[in-house]
Amino acid sequence: MSADVLVVIERRGAAPVRAALEATGVARRLAGPSGAGRVTAVLLGTALEASAGTIAGLGVDRVITVSDPRFDTFQTALWAAAVAAIARELSSSVILLAGTNNGRQLAGRIAIRWDAAAVTGIADLSPGAAGEITVTRPVFSGRAFQEVRIGAPRVVLGLRPNAFPIPEASSPPAPIAEHAPLELGPLPSGGAVTGFESAQSGIGPDLSDATVIVSGGRGLKGPENFRLLEELALSLGAAIGASRAVTDSGWRPASFQIGQTGKSVSPQLYIAVGISGAIQHLVGMISSRTIVAINSDPSAPIFKVADYGIAGDLFQIVPALTAEIRRVRGS
Ligand SMILES: Cc1cc2nc3c(=O)[nH]c(=O)nc-3n(C[C@H](O)[C@H](O)[C@H](O)COP(=O)(O)OP(=O)(O)OC[C@H]3O[C@@H](n4cnc5c(N)ncnc54)[C@H](O)[C@@H]3O)c2cc1C
Incomplete structure (x- = not known):
C-alpha cells in the first residue's frame, strides 16, 4: 500500500535547505512511483516562487505554497498548526520533516495536533507491502541502530541530515498551487526563530x-x-x-x-x-x-x-x- 506523503520544505533565504531536498527524495520512495501514492510538498512564507520551482522539479506530484508573512519566521506552534491542517485537508498518511533543528522541533507538536505517531533521527527507511514503514535510527549515543516498524495510520517522520541523496531533477515539473489563507485559530505564544547566521570560518559550507x-x-x-x-x-x-x-x-x-x-x-x-x-x-x-x-x-x-x-x-x-x-x- 502506498503512502500519501506531505513533505515540509524549509528554506534558508531564497533557497530550500539541503535537508529539505533530501526529504523530497525520501517522500517519493515512501509514496512509490507517481500514480501510486502522492507526494505533496508544502512551502510557507513569502517570496516562495524560486524555491517552489526547484522543488517542483524533484519528482514530487504537486507543490502547495502558503504565502503568508507570519511564516517568514519560524514559530513552532504556528508551523505545526499549519502543517497539521494541510495534512488533514489532504488526508495525508505521512508528514516528512527535514533533518534540521526546526524539523526536530516540529515533529512532536505536529504529532499531537494531528493525532499521529512520530519518529525522528531516521537514517534509513523502507515502506512495507501492508502500509507499514520500517525505519532505522541510531540509539544509545550511536552505539546501536534501532529498527522501528510503524503501523499507525498517520505518522510524522523526521530525517537525519545528509543520510539520504538529493533526487535527480525530473521533468516535467509538478504543478504549483497557492493555498487559500489558513485560519489557525488561537495558538500558544512562544519564541520565534527570526534568522540564521553562519558561524563558520568563512571557508567552506555550513x-x-x-x-x-x-x-x-x-x-x-x-x-x-x-x-x-x-x-x-x-x-x-x-x-x-x-x-x-x-x-x-x-x-x-x-x-x-x-x-x-x-x-x-x-x-x-x-x-x-x-x-x-x-x-x-x-x-x-x-x-x-x-x-x-x-x-x-x-x-x-x-x-x-x-x-x-x-x-x-x-x-x-x-x-x-x-x-x-x-x-x-x-x-
Ligand atoms: C557531559 C559531557 C558532554 C560532552 N560533550 C562533548 C561533545 O559534544 N563533543 C566532544 O567532542 N566532546 C564532548 N565531551 C568531552 C569528551 O568527553 C572529550 O573530553 C573530548 O571529546 C576530547 O576532545 P579531543 O578528542 O579533542 O581531546 P583528547 O581526548 O585530549 O584527544 C586528543 C587526541 O589527539 C591525539 N594527538 C595528540 N597529538 C597528536 C599529533 N601530533 N598527531 C595526531 N594526533 C595527536 C591524541 O593521541 C589524542 O587521541 C563531553 C563530555 C561530557 C562529560
Missing part, C-alpha cells in the same frame, strides 16, 4: 549542510594550527568542525562543536584529526558515511569507528594529504 567535514581536536595543540585544517578543508570544499576540548579551550567558537552537547552531523566524509574519539564526540558524527581518523596513538578509540585510519603525527600527515589532494585535483 557544518549542518556539509557533505565533507574536517574536524580538529586537542591533538592540534593550539588555535594557530587550525590553519592546517583550513587548508585541507579548502582543498576538499569541506566545512570545519571541532571537539569539545577545542571549543572549551576557546580555540574555536562553540558553534564548531560536534557531539553530544554540540551538533550532530552525517556527512559523506568525516576526517577526525587529533581527536581521541570519546563517546560524547562519537555520538555526533557516528552516522557519517565514511570516517577517516588521523591520530598518533594507534590505540585511540576513534580508530574503532574509523573506516580508514592513519596512525601518525598530524603535523606531517595533514600537509602531505592537502598537497596530494591539490595535486590530484590540479588546484
Whole structure:
C-alpha cells in the first residue's frame, strides 16, 4: 500500500535547505512511483516562487505554497498548526520533516495536533507491502541502530541530515498551487526563530549542510594550527568542525562543536584529526558515511569507528594529504 506523503520544505533565504531536498527524495520512495501514492510538498512564507520551482522539479506530484508573512519566521506552534491542517485537508498518511533543528522541533507538536505517531533521527527507511514503514535510527549515543516498524495510520517522520541523496531533477515539473489563507485559530505564544547566521570560518559550507567535514581536536595543540585544517578543508570544499576540548579551550567558537552537547552531523566524509574519539564526540558524527581518523596513538578509540585510519603525527600527515589532494585535483 502506498503512502500519501506531505513533505515540509524549509528554506534558508531564497533557497530550500539541503535537508529539505533530501526529504523530497525520501517522500517519493515512501509514496512509490507517481500514480501510486502522492507526494505533496508544502512551502510557507513569502517570496516562495524560486524555491517552489526547484522543488517542483524533484519528482514530487504537486507543490502547495502558503504565502503568508507570519511564516517568514519560524514559530513552532504556528508551523505545526499549519502543517497539521494541510495534512488533514489532504488526508495525508505521512508528514516528512527535514533533518534540521526546526524539523526536530516540529515533529512532536505536529504529532499531537494531528493525532499521529512520530519518529525522528531516521537514517534509513523502507515502506512495507501492508502500509507499514520500517525505519532505522541510531540509539544509545550511536552505539546501536534501532529498527522501528510503524503501523499507525498517520505518522510524522523526521530525517537525519545528509543520510539520504538529493533526487535527480525530473521533468516535467509538478504543478504549483497557492493555498487559500489558513485560519489557525488561537495558538500558544512562544519564541520565534527570526534568522540564521553562519558561524563558520568563512571557508567552506555550513557544518549542518556539509557533505565533507574536517574536524580538529586537542591533538592540534593550539588555535594557530587550525590553519592546517583550513587548508585541507579548502582543498576538499569541506566545512570545519571541532571537539569539545577545542571549543572549551576557546580555540574555536562553540558553534564548531560536534557531539553530544554540540551538533550532530552525517556527512559523506568525516576526517577526525587529533581527536581521541570519546563517546560524547562519537555520538555526533557516528552516522557519517565514511570516517577517516588521523591520530598518533594507534590505540585511540576513534580508530574503532574509523573506516580508514592513519596512525601518525598530524603535523606531517595533514600537509602531505592537502598537497596530494591539490595535486590530484590540479588546484
Ligand atoms: C557531559 C559531557 C558532554 C560532552 N560533550 C562533548 C561533545 O559534544 N563533543 C566532544 O567532542 N566532546 C564532548 N565531551 C568531552 C569528551 O568527553 C572529550 O573530553 C573530548 O571529546 C576530547 O576532545 P579531543 O578528542 O579533542 O581531546 P583528547 O581526548 O585530549 O584527544 C586528543 C587526541 O589527539 C591525539 N594527538 C595528540 N597529538 C597528536 C599529533 N601530533 N598527531 C595526531 N594526533 C595527536 C591524541 O593521541 C589524542 O587521541 C563531553 C563530555 C561530557 C562529560
